[in-house]
Amino acid sequence: DTEVTQTPKHLVMGMTNKKSLKCEQHMGHxxxxxxxxxxxxxxxxxxxxxxxxxxxxxxxPSRFSPECPNSSLLNLHLHALQPEDSALYLCASSxxxxxxxxxxxxxxxxxxx
Amino acid sequence: KNEVExxxxxxxxxxxxxxxxxxxxxxxxxxxxxxxxxxxxxxxxLFMLSSGKKKHGRLIATINIQEKHSSLHITASHPRDSAVYxxxxxxxxxxxYFGTGTSLTVIP
Numbered sequence: 662d663t664e665v666t667q668t669p670k671h672l673v674m675g676m677t678n679k680k681s682l683k684c685e686q687h688m689g690h691x692x693x694x695x696x697x698x699x700x701x702x703x704x705x706x707x708x709x710x711x712x713x714x715x716x717x718x719x720x721x722p723s724r725f726s727p728e729c730p731n732s733s734l735l736n737l738h739l740h741a742l743q744p745e746d747s748a749l750y751l752c753a754s755s756x757x758x759x760x761x762x763x764x765x766x767x768x769x770x771x772x773x774x
Numbered sequence: 775k776n777e778v779e780x781x782x783x784x785x786x787x788x789x790x791x792x793x794x795x796x797x798x799x800x801x802x803x804x805x806x807x808x809x810x811x812x813x814x815x816x817x818x819x820l821f822m823l824s825s826g827k828k829k830h831g832r833l834i835a836t837i838n839i840q841e842k843h844s845s846l847h848i849t850a851s852h853p854r855d856s857a858v859y860x861x862x863x864x865x866x867x868x869x870x871y872f873g874t875g876t877s878l879t880v881i882p
Contacts, residue, residue, distance in 0.1 A: 667816075694870075701875075701877075702874075702875075703860055703872035703873065703874055703875055704817070704872055706870065749814075751816065751817065753817075761805070761864065762805070762807065762819055762822040763807070763819065763870065764819065765809075765816050765817035765818070765819070766816055767815065767816035768815070768816045770814070
């Protein structure tokens with residue numbers, strides 16, 4: 662299994678809602694990443710988990726809360742988002758943190774109303 | 775200044791043409807990656823390079839470590855190659871830097 666899966670594919674939420682994005686991989690990778698991508702822009706790194714511990718937080722607002730329950734799962738909890746948070750949220754994994762090849766999921770298209 | 779620069783930003787080609795996309799970087803790297811993203815879609819890794827040249831089907835990627843430069847070539851381009859191609863580098867400090875992408879359109 663060389664796949665990173667993400668659910669849901671699409672999500673529409675209001676500014677007062679609480680929702681979660683999920684990411685899963687079964688490649689035995691020990692680093693997992695959340696990226697945010699706006700239209701026609703490259704992905705921007707949000708968080709990195711290495712061996713289930715938060716390794717990098719790129720000054721992301723607290724309305725985004727990551728969680729890594731185990732080595733295969735990565736969640737992104739969303740609360741009180743703003744319309745400008747609408748974007749494609751990509752999850753990726755790699756064998757270890759750093760320059761290793763990253764495998765990307767298909768992304769979750771988030772729209773905040 | 776971005777750590778990773780790509781050129782051109784946009785590229786339109788006729789089907790069958792040979793295509794080159796360039797990437798220059800300014801940081802020390804452990805590896806360079808070429809990624810492909812179709813409109814509205816996820817990202818697929820095409821190549822990971824730390825030296826020399828790699829070939830996969832009609833795609834060829836080269837890297838010159840001394841010049842901090844890489845190229846992605848597509849031979850006999852096809853409309854299904856239309857996508858955004860992103861150069862990314864894995865830095866020594868556990869960072870992953872993305873270029874701004876090259877949007878390729880191949881016209882039948």
